[in-house]
Amino acid sequence: MRVEIRVGAYNSRRYGKPWIARVTDWPVGKHPVLEFGATVDLQVCEIEAEPGSIVRWGQKDYRGNNTTREWGIVCADGSVNNSDAVRCRGHWLAGCPVPAEAED
Numbered sequence: 001m002r003v004e005i006r007v008g009a010y011n012s013r014r015y016g017k018p019w020i021a022r023v024t025d026w027p028v029g030k031h032p033v034l035e036f037g038a039t040v041d042l043q044v045c046e047i048e049a050e051p052g053s054i055v056r057w058g059q060k061d062y063r064g065n066n067t068t069r070e071w072g073i074v075c076a077d078g079s080v081n082n083s084d085a086v087r088c089r090g091h092w093l094a095g096c097p098v099p100a101e102a103e104d
Contacts, residue, residue, distance in 0.1 A: 001078050003037075004046045005057045012042070016060035020045035023054040026092045032056075051076045054088045
């Protein structure tokens with residue numbers, strides 16, 4: 001299914017292009033392996049991901065004080081449940097069960 005993340009308007013002289021990626025592998029003691037999606041326009045990123053997949057998204061701040069790097073788990077309805085690296089690693093090790101719905 002297509003997973004979409006929306007980011008707000010931004011000044012392209014200060015911020016880099018927003019990005020989205022799906023975790024495809026997470027070797028022991030290493031960083032996760034990512035498969036990157038596409039930036040449709042400068043406010044929407046999208047990627048193909050199944051329910052239960054772990055996704056990351058973010059945006060670089062060239063001034064260095066507002067860079068974002070988010071984690072999330074794709075829900076059965078296609079929404080993304082925001083999470084953190086520790087919970088996502090546990091989710092990966094548990095075999096990626098599908099969360100029922102996103103938390104607000």
